[in-house]
Amino acid sequence: MGELRRSGNAILRAVTEIAREFLQNDQWEKNVTSILGQLGRAARVCRVCVFANTTLENGEPAFLLRYEWIAPHTASYLVDSSRWEFGVPYRWKGNTFERWASVLGRGEVIAGPVDHLPPQEADALRQQGVRSVAAVPIFVGEKWWGFIAFDECTHPRLWTDDELDALRSASSILSSALERKRMLDQLEQHTAEMDILSQILRALNATPHVDEAFPRIVKPLRRLTQAERISITLFVENNAAFVVTSLDAPNPKLGKGTRLPIEATSAASDILNGRIHLTPDLAEETDWPAEQLLYRAGYRSRVNIPLTVQDRVYGALNFAWSYPHGFDHVSIPLLQRLADAIALAIERTHHLEREQNRRQEMESLFRTAAALTTNLELEEILEHILNYLEELTHYDSATILLVEDDHLRVQAMRGFEHPEVYMARRYPLEDPYFRRISETGEPILLEDAMADPHFENWDDHYPIRGWLAVPLVVRDKVIGYLTLESRKPGAFGEKETRLAQVFANHAAAAIENARLYRQAVRLNQELEQALQARTLLIHRISHELRTPLTLILGLAELLQSNPEVATLSEPTRQLIANLVQEARHLRHMVNQVLSLKQVEHDPLNIQPIDVRAWLEHTAQVWTPVLAQKDQRLHMDIAPDVGEVQGDRTYLQQVMDNLLDNAHKYTPPGRDIHITARREGDHVLIQVRDEGIGVPPDMLAQLFEQFYRVERKETYQNKGLGLGLALCRQIVERHGGRIWAESEGEGRGLTVSFTLPY
Template identity: 30%
Template sequence: TELLGFTPEEALQLSFSELVVDLQETPQWAAARAGDSDREAVELFARRKSGQDVCVELTLSRLRTSADQRAYVLAVVRDISERHHAEEERIELIREQLASEESAAAQRRLEVLAEASRLLDASLEYETTLQEVARVAVRTLADWCIVHLLEQNGTIRWLALAHGDPAKEALARELQERYPATEGVTRVLRTGVSEIYSGQRSDADLAARAHDEDHLRMLRELDSKAVMIVPLVARGRMLGAVSLISTRQGRVYRTTDLAIAEELARRCGQAIQNAWLHQEAHAAIKARDRFVSIASHELRTPIARVKGYAEMVLAAHTDGDLTDEMLQRSLRRIDKASDRLTGLVRDLLDVSKLSTGKLPMRLRSVDPTELVREVVGRYQEQLSGTGHLLLDIVGQPGNVSADPERVEQVLTNLLDNALKYSPDGADLRVRVQPKARGVLVEVQDHGIGLPPEAAERIFEPFSRATNAEVRQITGMGLGLYICRNIVEQHHGRIWAGSQGEGSGTLISVWLPELTSLPSAAAAA
């Protein structure tokens, strides 16, 4: 391999213990084999073909196959020699910067980094770990420490807080709950540049910062004398900020303190990023397993019907009992099962194309009214005598830029769902009308409706409303996910509404008119 210099054939002739000599002696290996942990990480030396040692990180994960429940330990090996070298250089630089300070104080600061690294490497539960790191920081770097996290929606929340005085810690927590995120934290999150404040602030300054009397009281009691705020960044992404605060009279944070704080924040950011990546990988594995389970179940049903009716026809023919009526009835059911199978395969192929961003769209000017009228007409013929499908056309909707086959796919899916989730003989209604410089198409059924929390979730892949699953209504939970992607590729919107279970569902699709496409407004 490129890492150790062996060819694939040579590597296959070696045991893993010959490549990483001390692995089997580590508690991480024992825990991974015993299944005590989903993931273990350990840093060791691996032996290259040349005889040289290289520093590697092994991530050990216990896996179990769904077929035979056999357990395996998956080892992912990563070359971290450059990272170790870089960390050693950074620590050496910090040592040089601290050379002019008292050696005992300098040593304690470096011990903070070592202890923080140990905590961060030991667990993927980053929220709990960052709380412990904050407690380590208040031993030497500060009197209290706060870790703020920048959420994906842009909000800021405090994640961890520690204070050397338990009574003051309770007050600091109350401050964060009632008056979160100072201007300094917000500015560091925006600029990505660390900030240092030193010197006692006057009471007038505190009063200017305070929102009310309670806020002013808390600021006075906590009495900050020096502050460092450093960004939490990993792989170029802003994750949050660490604030280190001293209440000691005359304390001044220097560049050496800032170097330690920034290195601490860098390691925290890396730990958060690694934890997120692990969560994403775990979610991907669960999604894959769910996909295999649902797809195999849904594909098995139409295949079993095709095979069952084919065997019945063959048996009747062999016995001389095959009648024209039996043959026609069996062929119709085989045809229906084949249509179901074709639809499932098409959905799976579309999902595959969506995941790679390669779902083709052949756009042209389309009259949505005529397209809806044509699709609804086909369903009206099928429903003759078993229910009613009403079509309302309001006003004169304009043309849209669309792929007619894909829009027809959306309409077909919505009508199939309306029929599937409604009782036999129920009335369905489709309405087409101009709306917000676009065209609004609504499909209303009077079926099982939606629970309050399901209106958005039903558009996620492999997700269905709980009442549909309880009733064991067939479906893979892909149709509406595909519909949303098709509609959004047309610069439109699709959403669901319901008054609750048993009250039916209204699915709305809005597409921008051809003339308004470049700046299409969102439907109200």
């Protein structure tokens, strides 16, 4: 009995050790074999396997071997030909171990000699050389993730309750590590995607032409998709053909400038209808000329994303891979957002080209009207148009109607007694005059509208005599029309028609500009929201970690303070001390994340602060800390520094963060300096070290959230890169500024900040 209890205690000690490993190391997967080895040796088994649930292509549930450890001295007991293969999915249904899915999925343990298992299961395990097994389920959140199996190969072992409880504890620790890894991987992927999206948007906004921006966006696109071929194809000849306008690929087939008829590709129908086209394996579509060319060039899979703006398809953004299903690991919605941004850039390019031609043609006669296109607020644009038209045509009333979905709606009007009544109305697209304008694209001029049956029911308005309607056209599509009305018959003629058409053309362009502007604003807002969501996600993760972390730290500290700990061996006491230390460090990082939000919103407790007394007190606190690395602290405080107004708690946090960085990145035996002097209406405080320094091109980024200078000298110093970002928030809230200076690597770093008097 004592031996069995010692076995359970040994497993618990191993669990404590791996808990410390998981807490202090986000890269625990690199050492997972060693970690499983600790468990295996403590449990006195010959093999430890971790299996993860997965799904086959047909949707069937399956499982696969994710991690494995085999005891060297017992490897000969295992039969290689019957062992599980890494990464190979085994379906649950119809499998020898199908029963395990229901048992483990309920959270129950399967344990005991294989002779106690159903015959098929026992035979399968015996073929592998297994004599006894303990399979413990792993749950991540509420979801059954997989299971961890402990195999004994030397004798038919019976597992005690203490041992099974210890194995369940190991499963719980592994569950926490997997959940943490999942959140960190998700955060890292989301951050990387947002950074790439930001790079691409900046490149597109930097030039009016997509062809010029394409070389700059290819690299982030390739990093995002791992595609070997990236191209943009645009439709020409009223969508009868497509041309490769931009390309980045090692193989020249289907190269830039290639023109093919629309029926040459299987993707045409989907793209023209605004749908994404996925080709899992080009080998199955070689009947199409375009697909055959790609297949011969060595590509096996492809995705085509339509470039669409307001239901108009310009072409497609295309990716190809040299292996089937290359797009499986790619976020298709993210690619669609990128395609939308490129489509807007193409639309902007086409629009700018059209506007340039219009301005050149009409500048001498209609310079004022052309200036309307510089305004991006739709309501203001329409008001300007009606104002200018009133001056030139002397109408009594005017209306601008635009197509919205399946109806016409009044967007602006002038000269009506109750405009709100008309603005609220919806007019059918079947209106005979709008249908005629849409079909012909030509103005309609009536000398006396009262003679037309269409105007018989206009009793709530003055009698319309002269009436003129001109189309608002964008890309050969009528998006609405402008009407002018007069009480006088024959009030409008050729001159008024020409002027109205000119203003209608500018109105259409300005309306399109405003729509594009709103789309660009919305896209930028989505990007900003995505970046804010990233920060919020990090904050929420930190907030969610704080409660379990506090519990872990409290239990660890309680364990450390237990008098019985003194009776344990020195290595065991050190393990407990390490657990407490690493949990405190993790709590410090979580608190830093939460402090960013707190500093942003909490009111400052402003009080007079004696700068000299404050800094001398700081030096007294930090001198013994620095002495641990044989570092010396030097003070140089000018006699006239006086007092500043500030929040002592937050400003102390600034000094503590700066000195902590100087301490961590300065080698033993070097000096750290604090200086303070008056500069005009500010006090200048500096912390200078003689440490590893920072390359000049990285100085500006030091104060960004989550930024760290990644060098081999910094790997041993763990952190989130929030200390200096927090310093900047605090200093700027006090009306000061903060910056860093360094002459380069190995030349130390000086961080300076100012505070107003």
